[in-house]
Amino acid sequence: MEQIIQLHDKQFKPFIDSSKIQDAILALAQKINTTYEGKNPVFIGVLNGSFLFTADLVRHFNGDCEVSFMKMASYEGTSTTGIVNELIGLNLDIKDREVIILEDIVDTGNTLEKLFHELKKKQPKSLAIATLLFKPKAYQKDIPVDYVAMEVGNEFLVGYGLDYDGLGRNLKDIYIIC
Structure with a gap:
């Protein structure tokens, strides 16, 4: 892992290395594979943050599946605004489908709650969160x-x-603010 990095006005130090991230994703994918064996789920990644997680998780899914994305926003700088905006909606019919929402991180749950209720209106067969x-x-x-x-x-x-304000998404490891 790299040492301390600077993004805008803040410094970050190594926290979770890429091998631990990949091991955790593989273990998670194995659980999802067991639950959704023989099914054709729809994975919905929440942009922008989940794009790497979505790609890595879906590569470990053993069956047929579809992937789509929605874009939600609630952060400015290092804190949540408390207001969740849907920037890009779902372009796929999920009625009577098995749906798995893929989030990079769940903290307060504000974004997740809004997304969950919006997707429930589309009448999926099931709706899970990873x-x-x-x-x-x-x-x-x-x-x-x-x-x-x-x-x-x-x-x-x-x-x-x-x-952090648009920077750092491309880092292979996860860093924590100093």
């Missing part, structure tokens, strides 16, 4: 997070899809 990172101490909602690759504290993280 996340790379889960912040249980920050989570404020009652919607169950079905698949969690790793639990983390309430610190601000960047890398592997996570950003």
